[in-house]
Amino acid sequence: MGRVAWTEEEDDLLKRRIEQYGEGKWHRVPLLAGLNRCRKSCRLRWLNYLRPNIRRGTFTIEEVDLIIKPHKLVVKCFRWSLIAGRLPGRTANDVKNFWNCSLSKKLNAEEKFEETKKDMMVQNAFEIDDFSTSSSIGPSRGPIYSTLLSPLPGGSSLILNRVQDHRAGTMLGHMPMDFHTMKWTMEMATGSGMI
DNA sequence: AAGCCAGCCAACCGCCGTTAA
DNA sequence: CTTAACGGCGGTTGGCTGGCT
Incomplete structure (x- = not known):
């Protein structure tokens, strides 16, 4: 065909x-x-x-926002024509392509990142309990997260989240972060001026 | 330099609701 | 009422391109 x-x-x-x-x-x-x-x-x-009046080229931040918002408000809201109607000069096909090629992957990575964060909090709570049996776990005892590269044979690196107890600086564990989540996090941080 | 691969865009397909005969 | 044709939409996929090995 x-x-x-x-x-x-x-x-x-x-x-x-x-x-x-x-x-x-x-x-x-x-x-x-x-x-x-x-x-x-x-x-x-x-x-x-x-x-x-067809607009081509990259989507602006405002346009991306107008695409993502309806999707977050209504689960599986894929009314491309409605979304495109709010973006002058953009077609439903453009919006759909942009979603399928870029946004869906990024948003999936973002969700994955949030899940990973939750898992780490749960895992950490157990480890802190082992570390200090007499104290309860409150907000003031939150763990310290940091990121490091662990060299692997062949020159590549494994990206790890290092989790430490905030008071004693005791190492509580490492958790690998998948590459796409890391890339997405870096892009978000760069875009928001954090880096 | 050549081959491979992933991302992107454009084109096509199939389905559904509407309308007119 | 039925049915065929039409308009419109979302999903899918072919093919081009640029980056990487």
């Missing part, structure tokens, strides 16, 4: 046809424009590429 890219000539024919007759009646478009394309291809090409 081959996908045939639109040529400039085809784009020109489609544009001229729509300028002449307006949008709609897509079933007649291929015939009127003299195109060997189906109605759906013509409509998609117009809506996603040829239409005036």
Whole structure:
């Protein structure tokens, strides 16, 4: 099954046809424009590429926010057309591609990071109990998290979260952090000015 | 320099709701 | 009421490109 890219000539024919007759009646478009394309291809090409005022290029922070917010408010909110309607010049297909290629991976990594953090808190609570049986675990005894690289044979490194007791500085354990979570965390920190 | 791989974008597919005959 | 055609949408995938080995 081959996908045939639109040529400039085809784009020109489609544009001229729509300028002449307006949008709609897509079933007649291929015939009127003299195109060997189906109605759906013509409509998609117009809506996603040829239409005036289409914005291309990277999404701004404000646009990303407008995409993520509805998704967080409503679980599995994938109404791309509604989201695109709030982003002037962006098409539903653009938003969908941006989500599928970039945002979903980043947000998954973020969720993973939060889960890892929770796991560490639970694990740490048990270890602190072993360390000091007489004291209860309160906010003032929170663990210290830090990140380090542990060299591996062959020149690569394992990224670890080091967990220490805040008072005694006693090492409580290490937890490996997966690469994507680490990368995402670094990007977030860099973007927010923390680094 | 060549091959491999991952990311991205554009195009296509299948389904669903609406409308008109 | 039924049914075929249409418009529209989300999901999927082919192919290009750039980075890496």
